[in-house]
Structure formats: structure tokens, C-alpha cells
Amino acid sequence: MVPLLVLGWWLVVQSRVQAQPGPSLSLSPSHELALGDRVTLQCHTPRQGGRATLHKEGVPYPLWYRDGVRGAAEFPITAARREDAGRYWCQYEMEGEPPEESEHVELVLRDPKYPRPHIFPSPGAVGVLGTRFTILCKGGHGATFLLHREGSSAPIQRQAPRGHTALFSIPHVSWVDSGTYSCSYRPRGKMFVSSYPSTFLELEVVEEEEEEEESSLSGSTFFPASPDATQVWSVPAQGSPKLSTTGPHPPATGSSCPNTSRDEDIDFTLGNTVRLGLGAGLLILLMLLVAEALHSRRQKGQGL
Numbered sequence: 636m637v638p639l640l641v642l643g644w645w646l647v648v649q650s651r652v653q654a655q656p657g658p659s660l661s662l663s664p665s666h667e668l669a670l671g672d673r674v675t676l677q678c679h680t681p682r683q684g685g686r687a688t689l690h691k692e693g694v695p696y697p698l699w700y701r702d703g704v705r706g707a708a709e710f711p712i713t714a715a716r717r718e719d720a721g722r723y724w725c726q727y728e729m730e731g732e733p734p735e736e737s738e739h740v741e742l743v744l745r746d747p748k749y750p751r752p753h754i755f756p757s758p759g760a761v762g763v764l765g766t767r768f769t770i771l772c773k774g775g776h777g778a779t780f781l782l783h784r785e786g787s788s789a790p791i792q793r794q795a796p797r798g799h800t801a802l803f804s805i806p807h808v809s810w811v812d813s814g815t816y817s818c819s820y821r822p823r824g825k826m827f828v829s830s831y832p833s834t835f836l837e838l839e840v841v842e843e844e845e846e847e848e849e850s851s852l853s854g855s856t857f858f859p860a861s862p863d864a865t866q867v868w869s870v871p872a873q874g875s876p877k878l879s880t881t882g883p884h885p886p887a888t889g890s891s892c893p894n895t896s897r898d899e900d901i902d903f904t905l906g907n908t909v910r911l912g913l914g915a916g917l918l919i920l921l922m923l924l925v926a927e928a929l930h931s932r933r934q935k936g937q938g939l
Contacts, residue, residue, distance in 0.1 A: 657681065657727070657736070657737065658726070658736070659678075660676060660724055660737040660738070660739075660740050661740070662674055662676055662740060662789075663675045666743060666788055666789050667745055667819065668715055668744065668745065669744065671714050673711065673712065673714065674742065675711045676709070676710040676712070676742075677708070678707060678710070678727065682729065684705075684729065685702075685728055685729040686700055686701065687701045687727050688701075689710045689723065690723065690725065692721055697726075720744045720828070721741070721742060721827055722740070722742075723739065723741075725737045743821070743827050743828065744828055746828050749820075750774070750775075751831050751834075752772050752775075752819060753773045753774070753834075754770065754816070754836050755770075755771055756769070756838075757769045762805070762813075762841070763808065763843050764810070764840055764843065767808070769803065769804050770802075770804075770805075770816060771800055771801070771803075772794075772803065772820070773799055773800045773801075774799060774819075774830065775822055775823075775830070776799050776823075777797065778795075778820035778821055778822050779794070779820060780803075780819070780820045781793050781820070782817075783817045783818065784815070785817075801818070803818070810840055813838055814838060815835045816835065816837075819832045
């Protein structure tokens with residue numbers, strides 16, 4: 636009976652341990668920093684108590700440890716050096732239980748000798764809900780490009796194109812995708828060295844109806860000009876916005892061609908009046924001729 640109780644207690648403990656999440660490691664304020672900057676590595680633990688240790692790839696022993704952890708253990712780097720760049724993880728251990736490891740995170744140093752990349756949207760800076768939105772980042776040849784979002788310490792996307800430009804795609808834009816984006820790149824062969832980030836790109840998510848009604852030159856927007864015509868503003872890759880019109884064409888404003896519609900109406904009315912006058916005159920003349928002929932016949936008959 637006692638062995639069964641012990642076995643049952645052990646199974647309950649193991650099920651609780653497996654149900655709880657493992658530790659996680661985060662870097663504050665960012666995964667990328669300049670030489671001399673301060674960064675704090677935080678090991679978040681699933682329970683109170685126990686020991687948290689910080690590890691780095693390539694180093695066979697723990698860098699630091701903290702006992703009696705209460706939710707999180709902090710490991711600060713007061714002034715980052717080149718040798719601090721690398722991949723880190725933390726380990727959490729309770730007495731009598733196997734240790735648990737977090738996922739590995741990267742600490743990257745920014746080097747000012749690499750030019751900042753350029754970020755720009757394709758086709759525009761307004762994303763329509765449910766559609767695909769693409770962000771382009773142009774930088775060093777053969778580099779690894781990373782897309783950053785304000786509020787997230789880790790890159791949200793990574794691309795390694797063969798050329799100078801990376802394409803970051805959001806397949807189905809949702810409301811949570813609104814925000815401020817930037818990009819950076821890591822030169823070929825330098826895993827933990829990065830350029831400084833690009834300028835910021837603001838992504839505003841709108842519904843399709845709103846996108847059609849708003850007067851925005853950042854994308855294709857529709858403006859109802861009349862019940863039978865639609866004006867479409869489009870922004871080409873180069874040059875200024877162009878306006879095209881579909882449906883019945885209204886008179887061109889400021890055009891060099893004369894406006895002849897009213898003159899044609901006046902000419903048409905005058906011509907009809909002249910023709911009616913001529914017809915009436917001919918009819919009167921014909922009536923006079925007939926009356927004269929009848930009068931002549933009557934006089935001839937009286938003479939007989």
C-alpha cells in the first residue's frame with residue numbers, strides 16, 4: 636500500500652512539473668547595443684526559489700548564478716565589450732529535480748563603420764486588413780537582414796538574400812501589425828556584429844472601405860467624382876502621382892482645346908430659326924401664287 640501511495644505522489648509531482656513552463660531569457664533594453672552600452676540579461680523562472688545560472692556558447696562553465704530566485708534573476712553587463720557578443724541561455728534548477736534550460740538568445744554589437752540600411756514599403760505605407768504587406772530593406776551585399784518592431788527586443792523576421800535587398804512579408808495584415816518598424820543587417824561572416832538600424836517606418840492598418848475613402852497618396856485610393864465616373868490616384872515607382880479617369884470624361888479644366896458645346900447649341904438654334912422662316916416665306920408665296928391664279932380664272936370666266 637505504501638509503495639502505491641509513494642508512486643502516486645511521484646506521478647502527481649512529475650505532472651505538475653511538466654505542466655509548468657520552463658525558464659526564459661530576455662535582454663533589456665535590446666538584443667542589439669553599441670560598445671559601452673548597458674544591458675541586463677533576465678532569466679525568468681517558473682517558480683519561486685531554486686538556482687538560476689547564466690551560460691554562453693563557447694564557455695564551458697557558468698558565467699554567473701543566483702540562489703533563491705523569486706520569479707527572475709538579473710545578470711547585468713554594465714559596459715558591453717566586443718567579447719560580450721554571442722549567444723546566451725539560462726538554466727533553472729530546484730533541489731531534487733532535473734535542471735531546465737531556456738531558449739538561446741543573441742547579444743549583438745552595433746558597429747558604426749557599416750552604413751545604415753534603407754527601409755521602404757511596397758507598394759505603400761498603408762496596409763489593408765487581410766492583405767499582404769511587404770517591407771523592403773536595402774543594405775550590404777550578401778548580409779543577413781533583420782526586421783525589428785518597436786516594443787519587441789528581439790528581431791521579428793530574418794532574411795539572407797543573395798543581393799542587397801531583403802523582402803519582409805506580412806501575409807495577412809491584422810490589427811496587431813500596426814506599429815513602428817526598422818531594419819538592420821549583419822555583414823557576411825559576422826554573426827554577432829550589426830549595422831545601426833534604419834529610419835522608422837510606420838505601418839497603419841485600415842479596412843478596405845476606409846482605404847478607398849481616405850485621400851492618401853501612399854497607395855491607390857479611389858475618389859468618387861460623379862455617379863458615372865471614378866478617379867483613381869496611383870503612385871508610380873518614380874515621379875509624382877498620376878490621375879486617371881474611367882467612365883464618362885468630364886470637360887478638361889485649363890485645357891488648350893476650346894469649349895464648343897455651347898457654341899454648337901447656339902448655332903443649332905439659329906439654323907432652325909432660319910430654316911423655319913424660309914419655309915414659312917415659301918408657303919406664303921405659294922399661297923399668294925395660288926390665290927392669284929384663282930383670281931385670274933374668275934376674271935376670264937366673267938369675260939366670256
